[in-house]
Amino acid sequence: NYVFCGGRINLAKRQHLMIEAMRHVTSDVRLLIAGPADSAQDAQRLTDLVDRYRLHDRVQLEIAFHDRERLADWINRSLACACVPFDEDYGYVTLEAFYAGKPVLTTQDAGGVLDFVTDGETGRICQPTAQSLAEGLDELATNHDQARHWGAAARESIHERKINWPETVKRLVA
Helix, strand or coil: CEEEEECCECHHHCHHHHHHHHCCCCCCCEEEEEECECCHHHHHHHHHHHHHCCCCCCEEEEECCCCHHHHHHHHHHCCEEECCCCCECCHHHHHHHHHCCCCEEEECCCEHHHHCCCECCCEEEECCCHHHHHHHHHHHHHCHHHHHHHHHHHHHHHHHCCCCHHHHHHHHHC
16 A cells, blocks of 8 residues: 655655655555665655654655666556656656556646646646645545546546557657
8 A cells, every 4th residue: 555656866856745745644555765866965865854754664765776667566556656746747657657557646836747637537636735745645545446546547548648659659750
């Protein structure tokens, strides 16, 4: 029963906000953050937060580069994926989650992620605060049927948009 938060680790991706949110959750949901840190300071920031709030039993940090198979396994076994950057493009995290049939937890100021996530249909769009994200985490953790339904809708929406390599190549050579 965990939410996966993958990708490069840095301040703009705001993984620290997800750790802050874990202080406020009331369910048994866990958080798995995985990816390479852009700097030693970025990695240390997350480790320090987990230590400060004594969240070792709730937050797992896998700060390193991981192969595609391992990332796919983590995504596939997760309840949902979290993508909470500040005003970035949609990135692969959202697409990977949708292809795996996982809803995405994001924020109102995430940028391109919002082009894909529809609140209450393919995920949950929260305010960019720890408390709001905690409420989103609890909602997913306490209603697995809803999470599965949103994940199925996410997968369907990405297939409808035809975002895949064969379609991309076809458009590029046309």
